[in-house]
Amino acid sequence: MKNNSEAGPLFLLYVAFALKFYTKDYGFIGKGGSPLIKNMEVRFMEDGKLLDEKLSRRGLIKGAVCTAGVAALTMGGLSLLSKAEAKETPLPWPYKKLDLEEVADITYNQWYKGFCMNAVITGILTPLQKKVGEPYTSFPIDSFVWGHGGVVGWGTMCGTMLGAAVAANLIAGPGVNKTGERITNEVIHYYSETELPLYKPKNPKTTGEIIKSKSDSPLCHISVGKWMKKADRGFWSPERKDRCARLSADIAVRTAQLLNELADGKFKPTHDLPALVYGITAQHNCTECHGAKVPEINTKGNPAK
Known part of the structure; x- marks a missing residue:
């Protein structure tokens, strides 16, 4: 040696x-x-x-x-x-109130890169990466492109609300019927019950008219289908694409509004979760699509009854 x-x-x-x-x-x-x-x-x-x-x-x-x-x-x-x-940051994550116009602009432009789910998450979390830093800086926003078209084109839940749910649960906290879910529930009601889109971009990607429509559903294929019928435009048309980009901005803004209210201690949910209202995990307007084949609702064991 x-x-x-x-x-x-x-x-x-x-x-x-x-x-x-x-x-x-x-x-x-x-x-x-x-x-x-x-x-x-x-x-x-x-x-x-x-x-x-x-x-x-x-x-x-x-x-x-x-x-x-x-x-x-x-x-x-x-x-x-x-x-x-590095230690994992416990939920909920720190939050600073967002500028709604900034959220809308980021979301609208991001839709053309990553579509609805990714756009909403980007619109909300990108400003927080600047305002707060970690843990938002390391959050893999680009991994949430899969929500497009109601989850890889299957027309189920609109990706805008999936994005809203991710952001709300990170910022307001997770848990069944907890604040993150209550905010998500409010956003879903807003999406389903409001004639959208409302957002008007400063530099629109198309010059065609973008009419408004009400979906009465959080499902992508119903929402898009109703708009296409009313607007007389196809799925691949520039107008349909811009409609979804503007709609994404609307949902990101509504989510940010509720998060800002929460930061001010003013958030008050106005809707209960559907299972507590109807006794089933669904809406109560099923006949619009399903006719007479809607299953009978059994309210036995419903904690809300």
Whole structure:
């Protein structure tokens, strides 16, 4: 086993070779190498004690590679370590009141990049990334594109409200019939009962007229289908796309309004969850689509009855 006087210079030589091999990628040396590293090489190669070790070239390279690996782990691993050590931020997350016009503009423009769900989340969380920072800065907003078209085009729940639900539960907190869900429920009622879109962009993507319609449902295929019939426009038309972009802005704004009310201590829900009202997880206007084949509602065991 080498003593400290021998191990020290040997280690430094390994470091010198490792830096010579690897610092090129980090921009520390140019052609010919750094003067500092050259001096280190000369100094230690002339050291008689070190030469007496009779190091083979193979052994030296092994040592250099080993040291380089340690250096790489040190340089690249520190950020990973800091992330691993970072503690999860408990819900609800910190919040600062949002500017509704900013939310609307961000959401509208984002729809053309990531569609409804992603657009609403982006419109609400992007300003918070600037106002609050973490944990919003690290939140993977781009992973929520899948809500488009009522979840990858299946026409189920409109992605705008899925986005609203994500934001509301992060900011107001999760839990059955808790504040995050109560805000989401209010947004769904607003979506279903209001003639939308209301938002008028400063720089619209289309010059065609965008009429309003009321969906009476949170389902994408019903909402879009009713609008298409009233507007006499196809699904792939520029007008239908812009309608959904504007509608996304409306839902993001309504969600932000309720979150701002919550921040002021003024949020008061006006609707109960459907299961508590109707005794089933649904609306009570099923005959609009389903005719006489609507299942009979059994209210037995309903805690609201």
